[in-house]
Amino acid sequence: MGILLTIAWRNIWRHTRRTLLTVFTVALGLMLLLLSIGLGDGGHYQMIESSVRFGSGHVVIQAPGYQQSRGVAKYVDYGAQHRALAWLDSAGDRFGVQTVLRRVFGSGLAASAEDSAGVQMIGIQPALERSVSRFAEKLTAGKFPESDDAEEVVIGSGVARRLALKPGDKLVLTAQEVGGRELQSILVRVGGIMRTGIEEVDESTVLLPLVTAQRFLGTGEGVHQIAVLLRDSRLAEPLARLARERLPGLDVLTWAQALPELNDFIRIDDAGNYLFNTVFFVLIAFLVLNTLLMSVLERKREFALLDALGLTPERRFSMIMLEAGFVALLSAAAGAALGLLGHLYFAVHGLPIDWFYTGEISAAGVAFDPVIYSNLSEKRILGCIGLVFVLTLLLALVPARRAARPADACLLGRA
Amino acid sequence: MPENEYVVKLESVSRVYHQGDQTVHALDHISLRIHHGEMVVVAGPSGSGKTTLLNIAGGLDRPTEGKVWLKEHELTTMNRRALAQLRLHAISFVFQAYNLIPVLSAEENAEFILLLRGVPAAARRAKVREVLNAVGLQGLEDRRPHQLSGGQQQRVAVARAIVAEPALVLADEPTANLDSASAAALLELMVRLNRELGTTFLFSTHDPRVMRRARRVIRMMDGRIESDENIPEDEQE
Numbered sequence: 042m043g044i045l046l047t048i049a050w051r052n053i054w055r056h057t058r059r060t061l062l063t064v065f066t067v068a069l070g071l072m073l074l075l076l077s078i079g080l081g082d083g084g085h086y087q088m089i090e091s092s093v094r095f096g097s098g099h100v101v102i103q104a105p106g107y108q109q110s111r112g113v114a115k116y117v118d119y120g121a122q123h124r125a126l127a128w129l130d131s132a133g134d135r136f137g138v139q140t141v142l143r144r145v146f147g148s149g150l151a152a153s154a155e156d157s158a159g160v161q162m163i164g165i166q167p168a169l170e171r172s173v174s175r176f177a178e179k180l181t182a183g184k185f186p187e188s189d190d191a192e193e194v195v196i197g198s199g200v201a202r203r204l205a206l207k208p209g210d211k212l213v214l215t216a217q218e219v220g221g222r223e224l225q226s227i228l229v230r231v232g233g234i235m236r237t238g239i240e241e242v243d244e245s246t247v248l249l250p251l252v253t254a255q256r257f258l259g260t261g262e263g264v265h266q267i268a269v270l271l272r273d274s275r276l277a278e279p280l281a282r283l284a285r286e287r288l289p290g291l292d293v294l295t296w297a298q299a300l301p302e303l304n305d306f307i308r309i310d311d312a313g314n315y316l317f318n319t320v321f322f323v324l325i326a327f328l329v330l331n332t333l334l335m336s337v338l339e340r341k342r343e344f345a346l347l348d349a350l351g352l353t354p355e356r357r358f359s360m361i362m363l364e365a366g367f368v369a370l371l372s373a374a375a376g377a378a379l380g381l382l383g384h385l386y387f388a389v390h391g392l393p394i395d396w397f398y399t400g401e402i403s404a405a406g407v408a409f410d411p412v413i414y415s416n417l418s419e420k421r422i423l424g425c426i427g428l429v430f431v432l433t434l435l436l437a438l439v440p441a442r443r444a445a446r447p448a449d450a451c452l453l454g455r456a
Numbered sequence: 457m458p459e460n461e462y463v464v465k466l467e468s469v470s471r472v473y474h475q476g477d478q479t480v481h482a483l484d485h486i487s488l489r490i491h492h493g494e495m496v497v498v499a500g501p502s503g504s505g506k507t508t509l510l511n512i513a514g515g516l517d518r519p520t521e522g523k524v525w526l527k528e529h530e531l532t533t534m535n536r537r538a539l540a541q542l543r544l545h546a547i548s549f550v551f552q553a554y555n556l557i558p559v560l561s562a563e564e565n566a567e568f569i570l571l572l573r574g575v576p577a578a579a580r581r582a583k584v585r586e587v588l589n590a591v592g593l594q595g596l597e598d599r600r601p602h603q604l605s606g607g608q609q610q611r612v613a614v615a616r617a618i619v620a621e622p623a624l625v626l627a628d629e630p631t632a633n634l635d636s637a638s639a640a641a642l643l644e645l646m647v648r649l650n651r652e653l654g655t656t657f658l659f660s661t662h663d664p665r666v667m668r669r670a671r672r673v674i675r676m677m678d679g680r681i682e683s684d685e686n687i688p689e690d691e692q693e
Binding site: 043044048349453 | 507511514516517536537540541542543544545547549551553555557558559560564568569571572616628
């Protein structure tokens with residue numbers, strides 16, 4: 042094998058420019074693949090983080106059936122909450138639990154002196170939400186409520202505009218309470234106004250302190266959602282799987298199940314990216330195949346010689362595979378180096394996508410961050426490098442088989 | 457010479473090529489035996505079938521009809537892999553066009569067959585140095601083919617052919633591309649190797665200088681053997 046390695050290595054440098062061009066092309070492809078996946082995954086990660094921090098969680102625990110029909114009466118009672126919180130407390134370290142939030146949800150009517158509008162109410166724990174969710178950082182006026190029982194609310198900018206409200210103004214919220222036939226109303230004061238960039242949130246959301254909301258909606262100490270925020274979203278699935286076993290009688294959903302629109306959007310976006318990358322790599326593959334094939338076809342006489350000297354078809358096949366292996370190694374190394382440098386740059390400085398549009402863009406109920414930061418897992422990096430390596434070797438099968446074919450002895454006589 | 461001491465035996469071998477509508481009988485029912493230690497020249501004009509004969513004797517080409525043996529191995533029944541293995545261990549070639557591996561040095565080219573055979577490094581190096589000295593290439597071991605003259609390249613090819621001490625060396629017009637001095641030196645070298653090591657040589661040529669050094673000359677014409685005669689020692693140069 043030693044002599045084949047020597048010949049293979051020297052063969053690839055017989056046409057230095059051609060080899061470097063091939064290596065550069067494949068490396069460029071790998072670099073673009075790593076950048077494309079890094080920015081794609083980074084964008085998706087930011088969407089997930091943004092979404093779970095705007096009223097959801099990496100894992101959410103709810104009453105059975107709440108996800109399908111969000112009735113106000115389908116809440117998790119105090120006993121079940123206690124059980125869930127105790128288990129999460131014990132499992133927290135293993136799954137990197139950052140915070141556990143409790144929320145209630147309801148829909149109703151908000152009325153000011155000027156007008157009225159349908160709203161979605163979310164009862165939150167202000168102190169905890171302020172530390173981990175994005176509601177507080179999106180305040181454009183006023184302040185976040187201080188306590189769980191304050192009669193002070195944060196409203197979306199669209200609600201404020203339609204009802205002509207500003208911080209300090211009063212509004213009346215009306216909703217149907219749990220089990221009651223009567224409508225309940227509560228007078229609250231606007232504490233703050235937020236602008237998230239997500240139309241659905243800004244046009245209809247009213248955030249109430251948790252206890253105020255529980256009292257108003259009549260859930261007692263019950264909540265509609267226990268939202269778990271994790272340090273690493275990839276642990277959502279294993280945590281949810283274990284939680285389903287340990288918390289019977291409750292629905293445990295990952296963010297992907299709790300936010301199916303977002304999950305679908307990411308899957309479609311991923312599919313588009315994969316399709317684009319596949320087309321791109323097919324083009325590169327033709328170039329590499331052409332180079333490898335040309336390098337074999339122009340050496341027909343050499344293969345006839347090697348055959349005459351006793352190099353078996355298997356060894357001639359191996360020689361071409363080794364040449365391709367060297368090209369693949371050089372390409373993978375160069376591509377990985379370039380791709381990782383690009384990834385590091387975009388992971389630190391980000392890619393400002395607001396160059397391409399003005400205003401705010403949201404999709405699947407999530408506002409795009411104006412800057413996307415690259416996010417690549419080791420698995421992705423190794424997968425891309427492995428893909429390029431294997432693809433190059435697979436392409437080499439065609440010329441390698443050609444080199445192993447019976448040689449034409451007539452070629453040996455020609456000067 | 458006993459009947460069973462042949463190195464190569466051809467039995468009624470024919471080789472037919474089809475070129476478009478034309479059928480070319482490159483070899484037409486050839487039978488012959490080459491014995492151990494012989495230095496045989498196959499002579500004849502271009503197109504007489506010399507190269508085809510050598511290719512078939514070396515297992516590089518298959519006859520359309522007839523049988524070929526190298527010692528006890530019947531080449532006509534062997535697959536490509538087995539033929540390559542047999543060539544590696546028993547047959548060497550010297551070509552008109554030198555045919556060295558361009559990315560290897562003179563020493564590496566000469567060493568190639570021993571490497572494929574898995575000869576240990578120390579024995580391999582010693583043998584290669586000895587043969588390169590014998591063919592007069594000392595000091596040129598590290599040069600690549602393009603850094604050598606035609607005569608030097610052909611010497612490397614001869615070194616490669618004899619270093620593994622094969623049963624048979626097939627040389628297809630080895631002096632055709634060489635000047636007179638290089639051709640004479642190369643012939644002298646091969647005659648010496650034949651006499652000292654008993655290496656069996658089968659040449660194809662139409663070079664009278666080569667024919668004058670042979671012990672046996674087979675003359676071919678239109679794919680047939682016209683004559684096959686042993687040259688008395690006093691007539692050899």
